[in-house]
Amino acid sequence: MNHGRKTLPDDTRPAASKDPRRYIVRDVSRALTPTGGFLRGFGFSLNPYIGCAFGDSGGCPFCYVRALPVARAADGPWGNWVIVKRNLAELLERELRALAGQGRLDQTTIFMASATDPYQGIERRMRITRAALERFIDYPPRRILMQTRSPLIERDLDLFGQLGTRVIISITLETDDDSVRRAITPTSPSVERRLACARRMRAAGLFVQIAVAPMMPNHAERFAAMLDGAADRVIVDTYFDGDGANGRRSRALKLGDLYQRLGYEGWFQPGAEAELMDALRQQLGRDRVLFSRAGFNAI
Numbered sequence: 001m002n003h004g005r006k007t008l009p010d011d012t013r014p015a016a017s018k019d020p021r022r023y024i025v026r027d028v029s030r031a032l033t034p035t036g037g038f039l040r041g042f043g044f045s046l047n048p049y050i051g052c053a054f055g056d057s058g059g060c061p062f063c064y065v066r067a068l069p070v071a072r073a074a075d076g077p078w079g080n081w082v083i084v085k086r087n088l089a090e091l092l093e094r095e096l097r098a099l100a101g102q103g104r105l106d107q108t109t110i111f112m113a114s115a116t117d118p119y120q121g122i123e124r125r126m127r128i129t130r131a132a133l134e135r136f137i138d139y140p141p142r143r144i145l146m147q148t149r150s151p152l153i154e155r156d157l158d159l160f161g162q163l164g165t166r167v168i169i170s171i172t173l174e175t176d177d178d179s180v181r182r183a184i185t186p187t188s189p190s191v192e193r194r195l196a197c198a199r200r201m202r203a204a205g206l207f208v209q210i211a212v213a214p215m216m217p218n219h220a221e222r223f224a225a226m227l228d229g230a231a232d233r234v235i236v237d238t239y240f241d242g243d244g245a246n247g248r249r250s251r252a253l254k255l256g257d258l259y260q261r262l263g264y265e266g267w268f269q270p271g272a273e274a275e276l277m278d279a280l281r282q283q284l285g286r287d288r289v290l291f292s293r294a295g296f297n298a299i
């Protein structure tokens with residue numbers, strides 16, 4: 001099917017932009033990547049970009065991707081550049097068609113995205129994620145999990161509606177307290193914007209999960225009450241269970257020091273999630289509350 005492909009420029013940064021990041025447009029050699037490790041319940045991950053504009057020094061200090069080899073795909077620190085995968089949709093179509101030809105498409109599960117945010121700001125203009133969704137409509141896999149912290153995801157409600165129960169919308173919301181959000185991830189969308197987005201996606205009939213990942217300081221009962229109407233299920237993850245290394249990666253990122261500087265030191269320790277887990281189970285019921293790796297892989 002012709003999706004009205006456009007020729008994309010090599011440098012996507014508008015001349016007058018105040019955005020200090022470099023945006024690099026590149027062709028890549030494949031779309032789907034077989035998963036393993038933390039996401040081993042999924043068959044593939046799909047990353048429309050390399051790098052993440054939420055990842056600058058004011059972005060996500062807990063981002064483990066900055067320590068992975070992929071964070072050296074361009075010069076400069078994580079968060080200072082984003083590579084746009086220009087030919088992603090064409091490759092994806094080819095790979096999905098091959099899976100269909102092998103009779104495997106109906107069993108295929110895809111996590112989008114494991115190492116970037118598919119709805120970071122550049123997606124507004126480049127539409128790489130949207131183009132991938134259009135291919136999924138032509139070749140629908142068993143399940144696509146769309147993971148983001150960005151309300152821009154609502155732009156694609158029309159496509160998600162066509163994918164229906166094949167898609168899980170997963171919105172990251174680490175805390176109910178916007179002062180905590182501002183202190184740790186000031187460039188992330190506000191608590192209220194993300195909650196409102198989740199409620200609207202759910203009202204549109206989509207299955208919505210909220211990923212409290214990684215859990216940041218919160219007011220357990222208030223947070224649980226907020227999430228009840230916004231999500232079909234909630235997954236809680238922590239710096240110690242969710243970094244794939246029993247907390248070693250989180251410690252290497254000096255998150256303990258950050259929490260101490262902010263006066264949150266009691267929250268940076270194993271088991272700090274217990275109160276929230278209890279409150280969520282009471283408010284939502286046990287079936288709607290999942291934890292860490294088992295939760296993310298519940299497809």
Ligand code: SF4
Nearest residue numbers: 052054055060063116
């Ligand atoms: S949004 Fe996700 S991928 Fe992007 S910097 Fe934050 S944690 Fe990393």
